[in-house]
Every structure is written in structure tokens, then in C-alpha cells.
Amino acid sequence: MTTTPAPMADRPRTVVIVMFDEVQSLDVTGPLEVLTAAGRAARPDPGYRVLTASLDGRPVRSSSGLVLTPHADLRALPRLDRDRPDVPALDLLLVSGGSGGRAPGADLVAWVRKLAPRARRVASVCTGAFLLAEAGLLAGRAATTHWAHCAEFARRFPEVELRPDALFVRDGNVLTSGGVTAGVDLTLALVAEDLGREVALTVARHLLVDLRRPGGQAPFGTGPAPGRSQPATHAGPLAELRQWIDEHPVADLSVAALAKRVSLSERQLTRAFQAEAGVPPGRYVDEARLRAACRLLEETSDGVESVARRSGYGSAEAMRRAFARSVGIPPSEYRRRF
Amino acid sequence: MTTTPAPMADRPRTVVIVMFDEVQSLDVTGPLEVLTAAGRAARPDPGYRVLTASLDGRPVRSSSGLVLTPHADLRALPRLDRDRPDVPALDLLLVSGGSGGRAPGADLVAWVRKLAPRARRVASVCTGAFLLAEAGLLAGRAATTHWAHCAEFARRFPEVELRPDALFVRDGNVLTSGGVTAGVDLTLALVAEDLGREVALTVARHLLVDLRRPGGQAPFGTGPAPGRSQPATHAGPLAELRQWIDEHPVADLSVAALAKRVSLSERQLTRAFQAEAGVPPGRYVDEARLRAACRLLEETSDGVESVARRSGYGSAEAMRRAFARSVGIPPSEYRRRF
Numbered sequence: 001m002t003t004t005p006a007p008m009a010d011r012p013r014t015v016v017i018v019m020f021d022e023v024q025s026l027d028v029t030g031p032l033e034v035l036t037a038a039g040r041a042a043r044p045d046p047g048y049r050v051l052t053a054s055l056d057g058r059p060v061r062s063s064s065g066l067v068l069t070p071h072a073d074l075r076a077l078p079r080l081d082r083d084r085p086d087v088p089a090l091d092l093l094l095v096s097g098g099s100g101g102r103a104p105g106a107d108l109v110a111w112v113r114k115l116a117p118r119a120r121r122v123a124s125v126c127t128g129a130f131l132l133a134e135a136g137l138l139a140g141r142a143a144t145t146h147w148a149h150c151a152e153f154a155r156r157f158p159e160v161e162l163r164p165d166a167l168f169v170r171d172g173n174v175l176t177s178g179g180v181t182a183g184v185d186l187t188l189a190l191v192a193e194d195l196g197r198e199v200a201l202t203v204a205r206h207l208l209v210d211l212r213r214p215g216g217q218a219p220f221g222t223g224p225a226p227g228r229s230q231p232a233t234h235a236g237p238l239a240e241l242r243q244w245i246d247e248h249p250v251a252d253l254s255v256a257a258l259a260k261r262v263s264l265s266e267r268q269l270t271r272a273f274q275a276e277a278g279v280p281p282g283r284y285v286d287e288a289r290l291r292a293a294c295r296l297l298e299e300t301s302d303g304v305e306s307v308a309r310r311s312g313y314g315s316a317e318a319m320r321r322a323f324a325r326s327v328g329i330p331p332s333e334y335r336r337r338f
Numbered sequence: 339m340t341t342t343p344a345p346m347a348d349r350p351r352t353v354v355i356v357m358f359d360e361v362q363s364l365d366v367t368g369p370l371e372v373l374t375a376a377g378r379a380a381r382p383d384p385g386y387r388v389l390t391a392s393l394d395g396r397p398v399r400s401s402s403g404l405v406l407t408p409h410a411d412l413r414a415l416p417r418l419d420r421d422r423p424d425v426p427a428l429d430l431l432l433v434s435g436g437s438g439g440r441a442p443g444a445d446l447v448a449w450v451r452k453l454a455p456r457a458r459r460v461a462s463v464c465t466g467a468f469l470l471a472e473a474g475l476l477a478g479r480a481a482t483t484h485w486a487h488c489a490e491f492a493r494r495f496p497e498v499e500l501r502p503d504a505l506f507v508r509d510g511n512v513l514t515s516g517g518v519t520a521g522v523d524l525t526l527a528l529v530a531e532d533l534g535r536e537v538a539l540t541v542a543r544h545l546l547v548d549l550r551r552p553g554g555q556a557p558f559g560t561g562p563a564p565g566r567s568q569p570a571t572h573a574g575p576l577a578e579l580r581q582w583i584d585e586h587p588v589a590d591l592s593v594a595a596l597a598k599r600v601s602l603s604e605r606q607l608t609r610a611f612q613a614e615a616g617v618p619p620g621r622y623v624d625e626a627r628l629r630a631a632c633r634l635l636e637e638t639s640d641g642v643e644s645v646a647r648r649s650g651y652g653s654a655e656a657m658r659r660a661f662a663r664s665v666g667i668p669p670s671e672y673r674r675r676f
Contacts, residue, residue, distance in 0.1 A: 025367040026545065029404070033364050033518070036402035052404055059407060064374035066367065066390055069397060069405035148544065167546075179546045180371070201636070201676060205558045206486065207364065208505075208517045210675040220543045298539070333671070337548040338539060 006194055012039070012049035013091035013194065016077060016115070018128075019054050019070055020108055022100030025062040026180050027125040028052060031094055034187040034203055041202040042195045048091070053077065055108050063098050074111045078118065090119035092190065097126025097146065097180070109134045121190070123175040125183030132176065133157040141171040146179035147221030165218045165328065178217040184209055215328030219337060236276040238262070245285060249292040249312035253285040290326055293319055297335040304331050344532055350377070350387035351429035351532065354415060354453070356466075357392050357408055358446055360438030363400040364518050365463040366390060369432055372525040372541055379540040380533045386429070391415065393446050401436050412449045416456065430528065431457035435464025435484065435518070447472045459528070461513040463521030470514065471495040479509040484517035485559030503556045503666065516555040522547055553666030557675060574614040576600070583623060587630040587650035591623040628664055631657055635673040642669050 015035055019028055032050055039047025050071075054060050057073030077089070093115055095101065101124075113135040116122050124132045129145035130153065132138050142161040145153050150164040163169050168177035168186040177186035188211060192200035197211075204211040241262055245253060258281055259269040273281040293311035296302060302310070308319040308331075316331075323331050353373055357366055370388055377385025388409075392398050395411030416427070431453055433439065439462075451473040454460050462470045467483035468491065470476050480499040483491050488502040501507050506515035506524035515524035526549060530538035535549075542549040579600055583591060596619055597607040611619045631649035634640060640648070646657035646669075654669075661669050 024371065026364075026371050029363040029367045029400075029402075032402050032404060033362065050402065064367075064370050064388065065409065066370060067397075067407035069407060071403065179544065181546045204676070206517065208519045208555065208558045212675060214674045217546065220546045336552045337550060338542070 006196075008045045009194075010046075012046040014089065015048050015050045015092040015094060016072070016074075016090055016119075017050065017052045018074065018093070018095045018108075018112065018131075019052055019060045019068060020096075020098075020100045020104065021060050022063045022098050023060055023068070023096045024098035024126060024180060025064055025066050025068065027096035027098060027128065027183050028062075028068060030181060030184040031125065031187040033207060034184055034191060037203045037206050038191040038195055038199055041199045041206075045195060047195070051077075055105075055111060060100075063100070074108075074115070077115055090115065092121045092123060093119035094122075094183075094187075095124045095128035095131050096183075097124065097128040097130075099127070101127040102130045102149065102152075104131045104134060113137070119173075121173045121175065123177070123186060123190075125177050125186070126180050129153065129176045130156070132174070133160055137174060138176070141174055142169050143171065143174070143176040144169045144178050144217070145176065147217045148179065165216045167213060167216045179221065181209075182217065185213060214333070218326065218328045219334060238273055238276050242277060242284065245288050246291070249289045250310065251312070253281075253288075253312065255281050258285075286322065286326075289313060290322055293322075293331065294327075294334065294338075297331055298338050307331065344534075346383045348384075350384040352427065353386050353388045353430040353432060354410070354412075354428055354457075355388065355390045356412065356431070356433045356446075356450065356469075357390055357398045357406060358434075358436075358438045358442065359398050360401045360436050361398055361406070361434050362436035362464060362518060363402055363404050363406065365434035365436060365466065365521050366400075366406060368519060368522040369463065369525040371545060372522055372529060375541045375544050376529040376533055376537055379544075380537045383533060385533070389415075393443075393449060401438070412446075412453070415453055428453065428457035430459045430461060432460075432521075432525075433462045433466035433469050434521075435462065435466040435468075437465070439465045440468045440487065440490075442469045442472060451475070459511045459513065461515070461524060461528075463515050463524065464517050467491065467514045468494070470512070471498055475512060476514070479512055480507050481509065481512070481514040482507045482516050482555070483514065485555045486517065503554045505551060505554045517559065519547075520555065523551060552671070556664065556666045557672060576611055576614050580615060580622065583626050584629070587627045588648065589650070591619075591626075591650065593619050596623075624660065624664075627651060628660055631660075631669065632665075632672065632676075635669055636676050645669065 017028055017032060035048040035050045052070040053072040053074045054070045055074050057070060059067045059069040061067050095112060109131065112131060116137055122137060126146045127149055129143055138160045140159060142163055144163045144166045147164055150162060154162050166178060167182045168175060175186055177183050188200050188204055191203060201211055241258065255266050255270060259266045270280055277284055289312045293307055296307040296310060304316045308316040313319040320330055327334060355366055355370060373386040373388045390408040391410040391412045392408045393412050395408060397405050397407040399405050433450060447469060450469055454475055460475060464484045465487055467481055476498045478497060480501055482501045482504045485502055488500060492500050504516060505520045506513060513524055515521045526538050526542055529541060539549055579596065593604050593608060597604045600607065608618055615622055627650045631645055634645045634648060642654045646654040651657040658668055665672060
């Protein structure tokens with residue numbers, strides 16, 4: 001698993017982090033601090049020159065109110081390093097996220113589109129993927145964004161192969177990361193690639209973050225946490241049945257049993273269920289049991305066997321398999337983290 | 339494990355985050371974003387009013403070069419809320435870290451000392467603990483700071499009961515957290531206390547961080563990672579023996595065997611070893627085996643049994659016990675994270 005670092009660079013790799021009003025400040029500072037610490041840890045390699053940049057070089061107001069003053073004006077970047085036409089002007093063009101990234105102005109989109117071909121690699125943090133997609137840089141590519149905005153992203157950019165569960169996705173020289181702190185995971189991976197695993201490990205330890213986080217975004221958002229995948233309101237003719245499923249994970253929830261309960265044929269039930277809930281009854285039952293298990297793991301200290309039984313799994317092993325499939329981490333680790 | 343939130347506040351809880359030149363930007367933005375997201379998740383509770391503040395209200399240059407413009411001037415804070423003498427002016431006074439926090443100016447120390455009694459709770463992130471200690475706020479208390487600066491802290495502030503392994507420590511109304519992102523862990527704990535566990539969980543999921551991280555700082559720094567607890571240079575008459583131990587974790591490393599190897603009595607060896615290495619030979623051997631195990635877990639995909647054998651543990655179980663004692667997480671999780 002040891003990676004060999006790339007040969008030492010003869011000058012710092014220029015990284016530009018794009019900021020805008022309503023940027024998420026952690027989307028900026030996470031990658032910035034990873035790259036800064038990596039430069040220190042990698043000496044004598046010159047590491048990175050990290051420039052934050054806004055459209056006009058003016059300070060931006062982050063979504064939490066903190067005002068960040070960028071190092072550079074995005075519009076001045078094409079002049080960077082024009083004395084060295086043999087190397088890309090930018091080693092990495094990284095677009096931050098935040099609510100401002102989901103609805104970027106046309107000027108900002110145009111500048112990102114213009115700068116991208118000058119960068120060896122292009123990346124986004126969190127909802128910065130919306131900006132990359134607006135700029136046409138993700139068409140036909142695999143990508144991810146904050147789990148909470150995946151549905152909107154999929155609707156707006158059907159041409160992108162969205163991977164909601166990933167912490168970050170690489171497709172060629174374009175990298176996208178999931179919500180907020182996933183930008184740190186992405187940047188650590190780039191550091192490992194550029195400067196070797198030892199440097200990335202040193203940085204991770206310094207910042208107190210894991211070098212590799214198991215489970216991707218699923219344990220945080222796209223997995224079956226209580227109150228999330230469960231429809232907010234149960235409406236429609238099968239509302240009562242769905243609520244009954246939620247409240248009785250231990251019951252016989254086979255399609256046959258459910259159909260009988262509402263006096264429909266299995267075929268009628270399956271069709272009506274799919275139309276109303278968007279998923280077939282079996283899938284809904286799987287998710288309801290996972291939600292019940294997550295809730296018990298979070299809110300009780302009951303053993304895994306007991307949680308499995310009370311969530312309707314035949315055995316702890318069956319629950320473990322369901323977790324491996326849908327959450328990406330085992331039940332015991334889910335409990336430790338939440 | 340369910341916590342009951344405190345009663346809804348009738349107005350936002352005022353939090354002040356203290357910044358200075360050479361601040362670590364993540365020490366500011368981590369707590370800031372946790373508190374901002376918590377306010378949104380807790381509605382209709384008014385949540386937090388978060389003010390970043392510097393000594394004169396002027397922008398500060400963070401250690402990675404990003405310029406942060408504070409909301410407020412520290413010197414103006416005593417005027418806050420003087421129309422409501424019944425409530426503390428500040429709900430939380432939180433001091434960031436960074437190299438600027440380790441050598442704070444006398445003015446900054448004086449202002450923190452002056453404001454602390456007006457705050458319901460005082461906290462620090464990372465090396466911000468140095469500033470709290472300089473202000474006399476940690477004397478006789480348990481506290482922590484970044485693992486890499488614990489030795490310096492212990493030397494400078496012997497009156498503080500230092501806990502190097504903790505992610506954060508609470509002692510009465512004073513809270514201190516470990517390196518960099520541990521400020522997020524501390525702030526999430528405060529959010530759970532103020533607004534309930536559900537809100538804290540929502541925030542953790544939004545930011546993609548764990549609500550509870552197992553193992554404290556030990557897996558990152560104070561534990562036995564390769565090249566860290568191992569003395570950087572082996573000097574002194576026993577240098578060769580220590581290097582031999584490092585390279586032969588599987589050998590018979592009993593005090594008797596080691597003493598024989600260097601032709602000393604066991605008593606002579608123990609005394610000389612302690613004087614030279616700062617720890618008795620048995621402890622040095624334990625740490626050398628842990629370092630060997632960590633390295634194998636990081637760099638190979640060998641099974642736990644094989645790693646245990648190659649690190650000189652009698653069994654996987656013995657290695658697990660050593661990890662539980664010194665690293666705080668099991669070998670399997672250590673491997674997943676690093």
C-alpha cells in the first residue's frame with residue numbers, strides 16, 4: 001500500500017481556490033490548510049503555492065458571515081507564469097462550495113470555464129460541483145456533491161454520472177468531493193499522489209483527520225438515518241401501510257403479508273406502492289429496517305444481536321450484510337461514530 | 339444515550355471566537371460552521387450569534403496566508419448586552435489556536451483574562467490552550483492542547499493537569515480541545531448540551547464529521563506511530579541496543595536478555611536505560627512493538643494475526659490489548675483510518 005512520491009518539483013505547484021459570496025468557509029480552509037501543512041511536511045520539496053481567488057479580487061462574505069480576503073483576482077490568473085509555457089499555469093483549480101456555489105453568477109461560471117483548460121487538474125468541494133457542472137466541465141463524467149443536494153444536482157445536470165455515496169470521485173483530471181469536510185479527504189488524496197503517502201499521513205495527523213475515511217458519504221447522509229430516507233409525510237392511499245411498516249420492523253413484512261393487510265393482490269400492491277413511494281415494497285421494508293437499526297444503535301446501548309432482532313433482521317449477520325451494502329461501515333462502527 | 343435539550347433560549351447565545359495573526363484558519367472556521375449550522379438546525383430556537391473578534395478589530399493574517407476580517411473588536415465586547423445584567427454577556431468565549439496562540443502578545447492575554455469572567459463558558463481550540471494558560475485560566479485544571487505541543491505546554495505550564503490523549507477536556511466551565519479539527523468535536527459537544535443530541539447529529543451529518551470520534555488524539559499523535567515516539571536520533575552508550583530493539587521486535591526483549599546482550603546486570607541496564615532514553619527498557623520495548631505494528635498495519639495488507647506475530651506480540655489478542663491501552667482504537671480500525 002506504500003505509494004511512491006512523484007519526483008521533487010522544481011518550484012511550488014500553483015493551486016487556486018475559487019471563492020465567492022456565500023461560500024462555505026470550511027470548503028476553503030480545509031483544502032488550504034491541508035496544502036499548506038503538506039508544503040511544510042514535504043521540505044525540501046517546494047510544495048504548493050496556494051492562492052485563494054475571487055472574481056474581482058474583492059473580499060467575499062462566507063455563509064457564516066466571516067469575511068475572507070482572497071490573495072488574487074480570478075481575472076488576473078491567466079497572466080500567471082506566462083514565462084513558462086512548458087508547464088500548466090495551474091496545478092490545481094479548486095472550486096469551493098456553499099450556497100453561493102449552487103447558484104453562481106454567469107461571470108464566475110465563465111471564468112472557471114476559461115481557466116479550467118489551463119489547469120493540470122480541476123476539482124470541487126461540496127456544492128462547488130454545481131459550478132463545475134454549470135461550466136460544462138462534468139458532462140459525461142462521474143462526479144459527486146454534498147449528499148443533501150444530490151437530488152437537485154441529478155435533476156439539473158442529468159448529463160453527469162452522479163455518485164451520491166462517494167467522499168470524492170476522480171474522473172480523469174477532474175475531481176469532485178462530497179459535503180464540506182470531504183474536501184479535506186480529496187485534498188489529502190492529491191497530496192499523497194504528489195508528495196507521497198508519508199507526507200499525507202503527517203498532514204492528516206497534524207490536522208487530526210483520518211487519512212482514509214471508511215463508508216464514504218453514506219454514513220452521514222445517503223444512508224438510512226432516521227428521519228431522512230423516510231418520507232417526511234406519508235400521503236396517499238398506502239400512507240397508513242407505510243407508517244405501519246415503519247413502526248413494526250419485526251412483523252412479517254413480505255409482499256404477500258403486506259398485500260393481504262390492505263386487501264390487494266401482490267401485483268396490485270407492488271404497482272401501487274412503487275407509484276406512491278417511488279420504490280417497491282421490498283426495498284421500502286429494507287430501508288425501514290435499516291432506519292430502525294440505526295436509531296437503536298444511536299439511542300440505546302443494546303447489543304448488536306438485540307438491535308438486529310428488534311429491527312426485524314433474522315440475525316446480527318443479516319444486519320451486518322445490510323449495513324455493508326447500504327451504509328458502508330459495520331453496525332459497531334456506526335454506533336461509535338454517532 | 340438520548341440527551342434532553344436545554345429549554346429554548348429567548349435570544350441567540352453570543353459566542354466570541356478570538357483570532358490573531360498566525361491563527362490556524364480551521365481553528366476558527368470549524369467551530370464557526372458548527373455553530374452556524376446548529377442555529378439553522380435548531381429553529382425556532384434562536385441558536386447562536388457568533389462573532390469573530392481580534393484585538394483591534396482589524397483583519398488577521400492566518401498562518402496559511404488567508405486574511406480573515408473579524409466581526410468585532412475584542413475591546414468593544416464588554417459593552418455587549420449591558421442592558422441585560424441578568425444574563426452573562428457571553429455564552430462562550432472561544433480562543434483559536436495556531437502559532438500565534440503559542441506566543442500571544444501581552445495585550446491579547448490581558449483581554450482574554452478580562453473577558454473570561456463575563457463568559458458562561460471559556461474554551462480553546464488546539465494551541466489556543468497556551469493563551470488560556472497564559473491568562474491564568476487553566477491553573478489547577480485539567481486541559482489539553484495539540485498533541486505535537488504537549489511537551490512544550492507541560493514545561494511552560496506545570497500548574498495545568500495536561501491530558502495529551504484527549505480530543506477535548508471539560509473542567510467546570512473551561513473546555514480545551516486538541517489539535518485543529520478537535521475544535522469541531524468540542525463545539526459539537528457544546529451544541530448537544532445546548533440544543534440536544536438530534537441537532538448536534540444533524541450538524542455532524544451536514545459537515546460530514548463524526549459526532550463522536552473514538553480514540554481521542556492518541557491515534558493521530560500521542561500514540562505510537564512510526565517515527566514519532568521513537569527518538570529521532572539514537573545517541574548515548576545504549577544507542578546501538580535501542581536501534582537493535584527497534585529492528586528486532588520479535589526477539590526476546592526481556593530485561594534479562596537485553597542486559598546480557600550489553601554485558602550489564604539487569605539493575606545496571608535498567609538504570610542506564612532510564613537515564614538515557616527517559617523510560618525503562620520494558621516500556622521502550624512496548625513502544626517499539628507498537629510502532630512496528632502500526633507500520634505494518636499502515637504499509638501492508640497482512641492479517642492482524644500476522645502483524646501481531648511480526649511485531650513481537652504473542653498473539654493477536656495481546657496486540658489488541660496493547661492497542662486498547664495505548665492507541666484507544668483496535669488495530670482493525672487503526673488500519674482503516676490510516
